[in-house]
Amino acid sequence: MADDLERGSSAAESTGPETELRGIDLARRALEEARAAAKASGKAVGQGRASPRRGGVRALRRRGWSGAGPDERDPQLLSAVAGALAKGRGWSGKVAEGTVFGRWSSVVGEDIASHATPVSLTDGVLSIQAESTAWATQLRMLQAQLLAKINAAVGQGVVKQLKISGPAAPSWRKGARHVKGLGPRDTYG
Numbered sequence: 001m002a003d004d005l006e007r008g009s010s011a012a013e014s015t016g017p018e019t020e021l022r023g024i025d026l027a028r029r030a031l032e033e034a035r036a037a038a039k040a041s042g043k044a045v046g047q048g049r050a051s052p053r054r055g056g057v058r059a060l061r062r063r064g065w066s067g068a069g070p071d072e073r074d075p076q077l078l079s080a081v082a083g084a085l086a087k088g089r090g091w092s093g094k095v096a097e098g099t100v101f102g103r104w105s106s107v108v109g110e111d112i113a114s115h116a117t118p119v120s121l122t123d124g125v126l127s128i129q130a131e132s133t134a135w136a137t138q139l140r141m142l143q144a145q146l147l148a149k150i151n152a153a154v155g156q157g158v159v160k161q162l163k164i165s166g167p168a169a170p171s172w173r174k175g176a177r178h179v180k181g182l183g184p185r186d187t188y189g
Contacts, residue, residue, distance in 0.1 A: 096154040097121050107153040108146060112139070116164075124160035126150070129167070136166035 021029055035045045086095045100121060105113035115135045119127040130136035139146065143162050150159045 093158065096158040099154045100126065100150060100159060103153065107150055109149075112146070121159065124158070125163055126159045126161070127163045127165070129165055131167060133166040136164050139164045 039045045083095075086092050100107065101118055104118055108116075115132075116128050116130045116139055119129050121127075128139065130139055139162075143164065147159065147162055151157075
């Protein structure tokens, strides 16, 4: 108690004998007195709270609220949900194959996509049909770059090889039944 009086008198002396403590000085003095009382009773002083918080984010989550941060219950992007579903079910390979056909113009570029289309993907071999033999020749020369673009877009190992073909010649075959041989072309000469 004598310590408290000495501290109080020293604080009063520093601010002046006639002035009353106000504002922050009064708060500091009250804090010092509380710390001294806690120290005298054997409690830890300046160590923060002794008991854990009862509120906060954990309490909100227990009540069913997501709080300020993102949560698994918040709305998710459809692409993220579909990707997680495909990965969980083991469909990632099939989804990657579908991406080649679905996003063909964004994968290879608008110019190439307007002149060539993917036909089939079997055992890592992507068959591409060009609209002309000139485009087929150009695509064969760009085959390595095309394969790199496709692998960058859908992942390594989905497409291992490209099979590029030009337009097919017109067929004289009509219907399911036909006679073997040259057909109508044998009368031209």
